[in-house]
Amino acid sequence: MPDRPEIVCLCGSTRFAEEMRAVNRDLTLAGAIVVAPAEPDGLVTEEQKAALGALHLRKIDPADRVLVVNPGGYVGESTRREIAHAHATGKPVSFTHPG
Incomplete structure (x- = not known):
């Protein structure tokens, strides 16, 4: 048995906020x-x-690991930049919808 729960970082476009919330819920209920x-409300400056x-x-x-x-x-x-960072730091990356 692991010392701690698995830590999963979700990545993806903010246009998929509802989908991310659902994945977050499912992973959390599974113990991750x-x-x-x-998820900022309203307009976000470039800075x-x-x-x-x-x-x-x-x-x-x-x-x-990272789940896209x-x-x-x-x-x-x-998201491509986040995937590149994950690979550069040795994190496994998987996708909810493999292409």
């Missing part, structure tokens, strides 16, 4: 610690967007 992107993007890369660091939430196989620019 889930780290997910921020805030850049800061949130950098913060999300740091959220990947303590994770055991990508309905329809969609993976945007920010």
Whole structure:
């Protein structure tokens, strides 16, 4: 038995917020610690967007693995950057919708 629950970092476009919430719920109920992107209300400045993007890369660091939430196989620019960071840090990456 592991010393602690698995830590899973969710990545994906914020347009899939509902799908991410569902995956977060399912993983949490299965006993995982889930780290997910921020869901800011309203408009986000470019400066805030850049800061949130950098913060999300740091959220990947303590994770055991990354799960990309990508309905329809969609993976945007920010998510591609997160996947590259995960690979560079040796994290396994899987997808909800393999393409």
